[in-house]
Amino acid sequence: DVVMTQSPLSLPVTLGQPASISCRSSQSLVHSDGNTYLSWFQQRPGQSPRRLIYKVSNRDSGVPDRFSGSGSGTDFTLKISRVEAEDVGIYYCVQCTHWPHTFGQGTKLEIK
């Protein structure tokens, strides 16, 4: 199985400051169709996960543009340009290139 490793696992951030989460996969996430199926999900306290980013860098509709995704191959990053209070929660990367689809351990973002 593809192992997804996120860092850091805990991310205290001051309001208005940027935040960055890294996600590394144990093998390339480039699919045979040429796409890279790496997504990012946000799970606010008490809620179901919500997808923010798909195929590395595409924002889902309704997702604020302060969220951005980048990366390639085995190395990916989620960035929040200016953290707001509503961004508190756990962030997961997930790969859907190989079966079984696998999630990272999650990064807990909190306000300092």
Added chain:
Amino acid sequence: EVQLVESGGGLVRPGGSLRLSCAASGFTFSNYWMSWVRQGPGNRLEWAAHINQDGSDIYYVDSVKGRFTISRDNAKNSLFLEMNNVRSEDTAVYFCMKEGREWGQGTLVTVSS
């Protein structure tokens, strides 16, 4: 608006069985692949099973293979997960997911004697 409503969770003894359901609305159910994802202790997420639009392509994670069965009824806009010979490590919130994007609210399965 996409709605996914899971049901069927509860307390079950090790070795027992349970059937989870997911009622879908707000989209053309038969056009999308669907999945069950579970969230266990420590908020760990595991993609348990996946079924394509007509049910001809199904995948399971190794930890549930041979014990769980995913199925769908496109006429009734419903997704199912038949869980047999459950173990304590199957204790989790089970989410129905539409094509890797929208999630239901989840249903809690607790395996305990």
